[in-house]
Amino acid sequence: MPDSEYRDIRKLDLFAQMADDNFTSLMRGAYVQNFPAQIELITEGEPSDFLHIVISGSVDLFSTWNGRETSMATVRPISTFILAATIKDAPYLMSARTLEKSRIALIPSQDVRAIFDADSNFARAIVTELAQCYRSVIKAQKDLKLRTSLERLANYLLRQQRHAGGGAAFELDFEKRRLASVLGMTPENLSRAFKGLQPYGVSVTGTRITIDSQADLERFARPNPLIDDFST
Amino acid sequence: MPDSEYRDIRKLDLFAQMADDNFTSLMRGAYVQNFPAQIELITEGEPSDFLHIVISGSVDLFSTWNGRETSMATVRPISTFILAATIKDAPYLMSARTLEKSRIALIPSQDVRAIFDADSNFARAIVTELAQCYRSVIKAQKDLKLRTSLERLANYLLRQQRHAGGGAAFELDFEKRRLASVLGMTPENLSRAFKGLQPYGVSVTGTRITIDSQADLERFARPNPLIDDFST
DNA sequence: CAAATCAATTGATATATGTCAACCCGTCGG
DNA sequence: CCGACGGGTTGACATATATCAATTGATTTG
Known part of the structure; x- marks a missing residue:
């Protein structure tokens, strides 16, 4: 991973306050890959093996049921997605596909959970992030229902x-x-x-x-x- | 607060793992009140002064816009609500009213945030709770859209x-x-x-x-x- | 007990939204 | 250049859902 990307990820609210060696250790286990457009990165129902970070490009989060499909959100750089599933070690509720050529970092969920247990600054950042995500979905639901x-x-x-x-x-x-x-x-x-x-x-x-x-x-x-x- | 209630609250996932004195200190600042039916406990848009815990009865979370109203969820004993707003120190996104005669504990948000900073077991429990809430809303949204x-x-x-x-x-x-x-x-x-x-x-x-x-x-x-x- | 409420239901109707088919108009590749 | 393709648009129509008005039935209240 180029140094500039490393620093950009470090600057995310989620990672900004954690201890240096914990961040380094998270990044050591991370993969970074370039994907073409229209690649399905994850499929709903599968175990959440990786926390994803969009470094460039964009990713569509969508869900299907009974032959129907709906877009839930679009993720743009630089931000993470599928944090809740990673934390809970639960199956993905949404699928994700690249909308365009995209660069994605993959951090093993296991590592995220381990560092989460060890680094309370990281844990606190996750709380803030999740609270933010939760409130966004509530807003979306109000939009839909009202x-x-x-x-x-x-x-x-x-x-x-x-x-x-x-x-x-x-x-x-x-x-x-x-x-x-x-x-x-x-x-x-x-x-x-x-x-x-x-x-x-x-x-x-x-x-x-x-x-x-x-x-x-x-x-x-x-x-x-x-x-x-x-x-x- | 009667001892049995104190113990019931302590048993909630959110509080089960935290240090004894932190829990005691949270509870010391808490109010417990009985409300009749149809009382508006909180109003969307107001600052989140208290984390609420339903001890008995039930509470409707609802939202309004442009003269319309919709029920977002119902909270039944024993569980908390408005956790995300408390953590983020942001305005409530939903209003809450009692559906029946209800007993509610109110913990000052400031105390929750302070203990959250001090007790990493509590912080971890909050993460799990928020992740759970987030996933519930995503499911509700899929239900609505699909x-x-x-x-x-x-x-x-x-x-x-x-x-x-x-x-x-x-x-x-x-x-x-x-x-x-x-x-x-x-x-x-x-x-x-x-x-x-x-x-x-x-x-x-x-x-x-x-x-x-x-x-x-x-x-x-x-x-x-x-x-x-x-x-x- | 009788009157007053209020939730629930029903029918008639209006509105919102989805579906299907056709068409337009760029882009891309032969 | 041409034709295929795909996204977007349009019109006709079907379906889903909301609205309004009236009624029922149960519950509350004086």
């Missing part, structure tokens, strides 16, 4: 806009079909939902979104920090 | 049946209107969904459910441990 698909899209656009810097125009960072799945709708419906937001000043050209009338869209979307603010 | 309301009801009945001991007949432990909200549908639709399960051998009298043909219902519901098994 809003219509049009409202979910409107609020997604506002979040994405803020994430992109706040300007009136910005790019979607998803393929539309995956965005549809993340938002819990079909691609056809997403298409119609974009049209349904035109009266509120939203225009779409490919993956480029323009919000002509911020106030109108916000009046319709009614964004709420307890659902839409990822930082708290 | 299944129709009829399928959610069918699988809920199978879970509840198992929870009640596995016999063909058992009681719902919810008011139907709350069950509807938990399952993400309207009470009217729940009524119709029960009728929709009759062909699979489900009959309902008040809160009593009878499953005449286990195999038929399971063939329809297709329960899956990665969604329906709460223990993993």
Whole structure:
């Protein structure tokens, strides 16, 4: 692993405070691999052998049941995924596939659990991380249960806009079909939902979104920090 | 606080392994109160001043947005709620109200965070608890996104049946209107969904459910441990 | 006991969302 | 250049779900 990557991983909240030799020992057991696009990294139901870290590229977390499939989240650099399964030594609840060419570090779950037992700074960081993840999923669930698909899209656009810097125009960072799945709708419906937001000043050209009338869209979307603010 | 309650709380996974004096010190700062039914214990958006423990009775966790409301979960004795907000010192994402006369212990969040920093056994227990909570919400989200309301009801009945001991007949432990909200549908639709399960051998009298043909219902519901098994 | 509630149910209807088929329009490879 | 392919869009239609209004039945309350 190149030194720059090593340092980038070290800087993650999860690893920043742990003892040097514990971090070194975690990294010694780690693999780093480059994967092409559309590779299934893990499959739900399998034992959680590795904690994964996305170093570059992006990874889709998805689940299936009875022939249906839904996107649960997208992981972008630099962050970990499947932490809860690793800690609990329980089967993965989600599958993961690369969306593009991606570089992934794999840390044996056994090592993570061992260091977790030995390093209380690491344990504390894991708590914070898990609490954050938990709250994110609760927000996602509120989004799903309390809003219509049009409202979910409107609020997604506002979040994405803020994430992109706040300007009136910005790019979607998803393929539309995956965005549809993340938002819990079909691609056809997403298409119609974009049209349904035109009266509120939203225009779409490919993956480029323009919000002509911020106030109108916000009046319709009614964004709420307890659902839409990822930082708290 | 009576000794029996003190010991029951001590036995919770969350507190079982921590040092004696740390537990004692946590409990010294705790309040225990009896609340009547339908009291709002906490309101979403407020700072998380206390970790709550349900000693008896039951508590509904719910959220609201734009005039709508949805039940997120029900907490039954003996367990804690609002752990993630306490740990992160962040606002509550859900409100809580008593469903019936309930006895609740309140531990100042500040104390929980202080002991969390001092007692690594406690910190580890929190990690396990949070990982468990996280995985439960992921399962709930898969349930919501991958299944129709009829399928959610069918699988809920199978879970509840198992929870009640596995016999063909058992009681719902919810008011139907709350069950509807938990399952993400309207009470009217729940009524119709029960009728929709009759062909699979489900009959309902008040809160009593009878499953005449286990195999038929399971063939329809297709329960899956990665969604329906709460223990993993 | 009678009136008042309230949860549950039912039917009629409206709305939201999914499905299917067709088409458009870029991109890629022969 | 052409054709195949895949994502995206559109329209027609089917299904799922919500809403509204009315009724029932059980429970509470004066």
